[in-house]
Amino acid sequence: MPAADLQLDWVRAFVAVVDAGSLTAAAPLVHRSQSALSMQLKKLEDAVGRPVLNRGPRHLELTPTGLELLGHARRLLEVHAQAQAALHGPTVTGRVSLGVPDDYAAAYLTPVLRSFGARHAAVEIDLVCEQSTTLLPKISRGEIDLAVVSRDRANRGTLLFHEPLVWVGSPQHEAWRRDPLPIAAYEAGSMARRAALAALASQRRAYRVVYNSASLAGQLAAVESGLAIAVLTRCSMPPGLLQLQEKHGLPALPSMEVAALRSRASAGSGAVDALHAEVLRTLRRNG
Structure with a gap:
């Protein structure tokens, strides 16, 4: 009997859950409810024929099958993103300076960069890790293009969470x-x-x-x-x-109100547009 095909949505759900560490954290990344995400994982495991994750009350753990699948899953998503980019528009190029405090970089930046890198491999990113109080004036002066910071006043930038x-x-x-x-x-x-x-x-x-x-x-x-x-x-x-x-x-x-801000000087940059959109898509939470 031939093996069942792995649908891309199932693979994307699997990678998102592994990267986020829980269904709760992964759900907004793939724009699904927790129940829908759980169903996609079940369909993936049915197709594989073995569990890929051990789901405990407080943590997730990859099974040996899941560990083997993860590398293939990442490559599938990367190739799909490259195909989309090739078919739906010119390659985005350029350089973006991104400012993020150490704590937000460690906790939140990985899924942004992973997804952005798969879509826009030709863009070069300069990461500036400093406190929000230092990054905010740099945005105002146009010294950096984009920042994820604790904002100092309401309505500044786009609220993420x-x-x-x-x-x-x-x-x-x-x-x-x-x-x-x-x-x-x-x-x-x-x-x-x-x-x-x-x-x-x-x-x-x-x-x-x-x-x-x-x-x-x-x-x-x-x-x-x-x-x-x-x-x-x-x-x-x-x-x-x-x-x-x-x-x-x-x-x-x-x-703290964590917000995405971009400088006025970055207007018209396709690379900054793309990274700003990726930050909003990945980190912005409803409510």
């Missing part, structure tokens, strides 16, 4: 029990820094900034060493740290 801020500490050192509270903070002017200090002021909690760093790596080093606690975006919190809450004596924190 809300990213919660969280207090984090090392469970081995319990720095949150000290008085005054030792804080690791981003650079002066950082929106995360302002939010943290305003929350502590509203609680009338005594604190002391004992460590300053503009980098995510620097913040993590301060926390992991037990020197201080810090405020991070939830997406950048590594597994070994503890998210601190009201039961630890810490006040609630707001969420």
Whole structure:
């Protein structure tokens, strides 16, 4: 009996779930509901004849069959994207400078670049990883073309999603029990820094900034060493740290509005148009 054909939608669903780590995170990437995505995975497994994913309550794991299929699946999608580009218009070329803070780059940039690279392999991307407070004026001055940042005011750029801020500490050192509270903070002017200090002021909690760093790596080093606690975006919190809450004596924190912005100087660039569209398609969430 001949093997069943693998439909492209099933393959795309499979790769999206593997890359996103869950059906919930993958669904908006392929513009499907979770139930529709689950059905596509089932059809793929029926066609393959064996499970490709072990789906636990909190994580997904590739089966040996799924691991073998994944490389073929990526190549299928890449060849399909190349065929689409060849048939439906001229190749987009050029260079794009893209600004993203370290935490958003690590958490969100991979699916954008993977999909964009498959469609527009001739475009060169210069990645600038700096804090949002540094990237925003660079967009205004036209020094970079496009940025994914925590926006500083409503209606600036296109809203993609809300990213919660969280207090984090090392469970081995319990720095949150000290008085005054030792804080690791981003650079002066950082929106995360302002939010943290305003929350502590509203609680009338005594604190002391004992460590300053503009980098995510620097913040993590301060926390992991037990020197201080810090405020991070939830997406950048590594597994070994503890998210601190009201039961630890810490006040609630707001969420950051993550938005895509492009410079006026980039108008008319097909490469920037294409990358901007890919960012919106991949990262923008409804609601």
